[in-house]
Amino acid sequence: MKMTLHECDLPLRHPFAISRGTTTVQRSLVVELEHEGLSGFGEVTENNYYGYTLESIRSSLVGIEPLLSQYVDAPPGEVWSDAQARLRNMFALSALDMAAHDLFARRQGLPLFESWGLTWQQIPQSSFTIGIAPIPEMIRKLQEEPGWGIYKIKLGTSEDVSIVRALREHTDATFRVDANCAWTTRQALDHVEALSELGVEFIEQPLSPSAPDSDHRELFEKSALPIIADENCLEENDVAKCEGKFHGVNVKLCKCGGLTPALKMLRKARNNSMKTMVGCMIESSVGISAAAHLMPLLDYADLDGSLLISSDPADGVIINQGEVQLSSRHGSGAQMKSSWSNSSNVACV
Structure with missing residues (x-):
């Protein structure tokens, strides 16, 4: 080999x-x-x-x-x-x-999902991510990608609720927000009611992974919105650690060590009645195509990484306004462009 x-x-x-x-x-x-x-x-x-x-x-x-x-x-x-x-x-x-x-x-x-014994049923839509920028620029980014059913909004600024409120004026799509560890428990609880009223579905990783367990548990118990772990869920053993502190987990292949542990993590979370999500980094269609085959195990998906780059050296899965279409090729379906x-x-x- x-x-x-x-x-x-x-x-x-x-x-x-x-x-x-x-x-x-x-x-x-x-x-x-x-x-x-x-x-x-x-x-x-x-x-x-x-x-x-x-x-x-x-x-x-x-x-x-x-x-x-x-x-x-x-x-x-x-x-x-x-x-x-x-x-x-x-x-x-x-x-x-x-x-x-x-x-x-x-x-x-076989396609990847079939090699794992999965069937292509109950497939969630992917979100499209709007990165942090001045509010007019974030609105422009949203308007460049119309028609998505779900947008993931990066937060962690001094005007987070204002950002979501401004974007809400331009779409009735579902919002998800990701603070990337930038909030305190108090800030998260202060924001959660307004975000809920603005049509936010969940909050991803609001607190630092090093925050005390008591802070995570307080937010878990008091939040009106589900809290999804990202930086707190790196490897297989972290799924159990997230119970009672998060309502779900976002699994990323690069952090856990690939598809082998990702499959175990998602199945373990589902068995423990936690919501499951797979996210991505900014990457080509190689990584996105492989992650997409995990979608039969997911409640939420965030697989827009290849759509954020201007030139993709590969092709494979196609994501059109959140709808995922796999390649007809076997395996992940990804292939480097000629x-x-x-x-x-x-x-x-």
Whole structure:
């Protein structure tokens, strides 16, 4: 089995701001596993908040070749623990595991979701994300993407309720808000009634993950809106820790180590009567296509990452105003574009 690493710079359509900073170009690493003429693809992006650079991710994957032979005869879930022990880098592990699942399903002649025993039923819509900006610019971003049934609004400013109120004047769509750890319990409780009246469905990660458990529990018990964990739910063991502090969990493949643990986390949350969500980073159609196959297990989806970039080096899943259409290809359905290496807008090696 052969592994090839492709580094990509993904320029954004607009500067994307959350409470922690602004991004204009997202660096991404695509892992390609090839065996007997078939290729599987996985992707992960670098992330300053979690301390992963493309250099650290790539260096973790260099030398992993002896492990790859295990994927020839065993499903990825059986190799995951060995890969985790060797890599010691969750972002690198995520891309490798994603590529392995993709290749395994393609060798079976199945889409990913069928290789996991799932059926494509009761599929939720994806939201489209509006990053932090001056209110007129946020309105313009919303108007550039009309017709979505759900918009996710990034908050964490001094005028959060005013932002939501201003956007509400331009659409009757469902709103979800994500404060990215920027609020205190008092701020969250002060905001929640107004946000509820403005048609907000839930609040994602309002408090810092380091906030005392008592703060999380107080908000959980008093909030009129569901509270969804993101930064508090990184790995499989975190699902149980979120019980009694969050109404649901947002699973992101890069943080948990790939599709293998994501499947376990979502099933565990559902068994514990928690709402389930899969989110994304700003990434190409490689990562989005793989995550989309988890949708039969979801209550909520936020898979717009490839729509935020100006040039996508891959194609796969199509998300049209929130409706998800999978590729007809096996596996995740993602494929690098034939012109990607020659594009002046996407630098890949």
